[in-house]
Amino acid sequence: MNKNLRTVLPGETIGILGGGQLGRMTAMAAKQMGYRVVCLDPQPNSPCGQVCDLQIVGSFDDYSAARELALQSDVLVYEFENINAVVVAELEQEFHVPQGSRLLEITQNxxxxxxxxxxxxxxxxxxxxxxxxxxxxxxxxxxxxxxxxxxxxxxxxxxxxxxxxxxxxxxxxxxxxxxxxxxxxALTGEVSVVVARRADGETAAFPVGENVHRGNILHTTVVPARLSAELLEQATQLGMRIAESLGAVGLLAVEMFVTEGGIIVNELAPRPHNSGHFTLGACYTSQFEQFVRAVCGLPLGPTTLLYPAIMVNILGEHIAPLMPRLATLPPHVKVHLYGKSGAPVPRRKMGHLLVRSDVPDDTVAWVEDMLGMSKGRLAAVxxxxxxxxxxxxxxxx
Ligand SMILES: Nc1ncnc2c1ncn2[C@@H]1O[C@H](COP(=O)(O)OP(=O)(O)OP(=O)(O)O)[C@@H](O)[C@H]1O
Ligand SMILES: [Mg+2]
CATH class of the missing domain: 3.30.1490.20 (ATP-grasp fold, A domain)
Incomplete structure (x- = not known):
């Protein structure tokens, strides 16, 4: 039997290579489902480490630290593609690494x-x-x-x-x-799709997100994306077919450009993705729960969008304006903060907002005004x- 088809059950341990916010939200979903979670990150008390049963402090290049994590885990995942692929290739000889080193090796380069x-x-x-x-x-x-x-x-x-x-x-x-x-x-827009795939080939795509980047960092994601039904279908099919072509297991995020000539693939990420954060709240299953389901061999959850929403990233420079507003925010605004330590550094991702809204432009303008975000679409790069x-x-x- 393909060892990647193995089912990992609640009570067993998920080991996460990487301790950032994607690991943190994955760990929170996994804990909710009853798993034990351990992670590896060079920074002590990392965003993920804060919510794990245990964090091993070590470099991603350090095979012995990664092996120590693996020895404590029933399944190993990566939440970050700048993990040493050679280390992952060695780990997969001995341990259960359903995403595999090949997906990492391709998407990190x-x-x-x-x-x-x-x-x-x-x-x-x-x-x-x-x-x-x-x-x-x-x-x-x-x-x-x-x-x-x-x-x-x-x-x-x-x-x-x-x-x-x-x-x-x-x-x-x-x-x-x-x-x-x-x-x-010249782009008319940007969209992305997060696709989950199990080792047996079962695949499920989340709703397409409409993304705006500012200064190269994702600024907002709007769902449903305001594209024609035909383009939405094309984006979804592209995501699923790319995941299939790579034999991806876990999640694959596909960033795409929309141009006058059609949809073009920009880049891939073999993990949960910032543009999929809306799923945490706005979808029946979040991308983080889906990631856990896919790598643990559980059935994939429904990806249905429950309500129209916008996600706005909170960067370091937005923390000071946000804090005094927290006590008076409208109740349907959900604030997610990642527990990053130290003074907020400009342009560093600190959290995100999820707002249920079917008037995305007005809502984005309201959030931008509240957090003192500069208006308009800045030069992309x-x-x-x-x-x-x-x-x-x-x-x-
Ligand atoms: N060839 C291009 N033409 C037009 N715009 C581009 C192009 N390449 C990149 N951009 C703009 O820059 C943004 C970031 O580019 P890209 O996704 O390649 O970078 P990245 O640093 O890997 O970002 P990420 O944080 O998503 O991994 C894109 O989302 C897009 O807005
Ligand atoms: Mg990108």
Whole structure:
């Protein structure tokens, strides 16, 4: 029998590689279902560690720390794709890691991810792989400006990206490793779909979310997404087919661009996703519960949307305006905070709001006003060539 088909029952232990907010909300769902939960993260008292039975403090590159976690676990999951895939490949020889190292290896590297999508026939943004200044100049000329340069590994929230508007911008870029150069597209919108898949192939997609990014960080998700029924169906089918093509187990989040020419896949994440946070409240099953169900071999839950909603991310700079408002917020506004320690750092994801509302534009405007968020859609990608190939500092998503 495929060991990935094994059922892990409440009372047994789920080990989470990563201690960020995605692990935290997964652990909370798992605890509600009766599981024991342990996690590994370099930061003591991590957001996930705070709600786990036990946190092991250690680096994701440290095989012995990961093995210590595995020895305490009946099933191991990752909530973060910048986990060392070699460590996960070793762990899966000995332990039950249903998501597997292959999914991680592909989705943690933009070059491998795009190659997989392209080879499998999914629509991707025109791109080139570049490893040197000469290749970069040539690729930019072929694609035509503007282009966006993205580090192959380690990027999140726009880190490791630079928009190059013209030949002159090339002078500012130093490549410190392989990267992907993409055509910078005119988008009419962005959407995403989170798909759950079990080892036996059973698949379920959550409702498509309509996303707005600001300064490269997800700002809002609106459900239902305001797309034609045809495009919604296309986005959902793309999500399910991509999950299938990868043999993904657990969750796969698929970020997509909407252009005049149709839907194009942007990137994948093998885990719960920020744009799926609305499911926690607005869907019959949350993405976190679904993740636990999928990796534990339980039946997938209904993904039905219960009510129209908007999710707004709370970043470090929004904490000060939010706090004095908490006591007077309308009761249908749900505040989720991730327990991140230390002074709130600007642009760091600290929590999110979920608001039940069928007037998304008015509701977003109301939240923005309340939290002093700057208005309007900012340029999608910042232009910081020096940030290319910067490594992630922590388990942020
Ligand atoms: N080729 C492109 N054309 C137009 N806009 C783009 C392009 N690439 C990225 N963007 C904008 O920048 C945002 C972030 O890009 P991307 O998803 O590649 O980065 P990331 O740092 O990996 O983000 P995440 O935090 O989602 O992992 C996109 O959601 C989109 O708004
Ligand atoms: Mg993205």
């Amino acid at each position: 933009r070059i491998k991810e795009k190659a997989h999508l392209l080879q499998s026939g999914f629509p991707v943004v025109p791109y080139r792989v570049v490893g040197s200044s000469a290749e970069l100049a040539q690729a930019a000329a072929e694609l035509g400006y503007p282009v966006v340069l993205k580090s192959a590994t380690g990027g999140y929230d726009g880190k490791g990206q630079a928009v190059l508007k013209s030949l002159a911008d090339l002078a500012d870029v130093t490549l410190s490793g392989p990267a992907v150069l993409e055509k910078f597209l 910042n232009c910081q060539p020096s940030t290319v190939n910067r490594q992630p500092e922590s388990t942020e998503h």
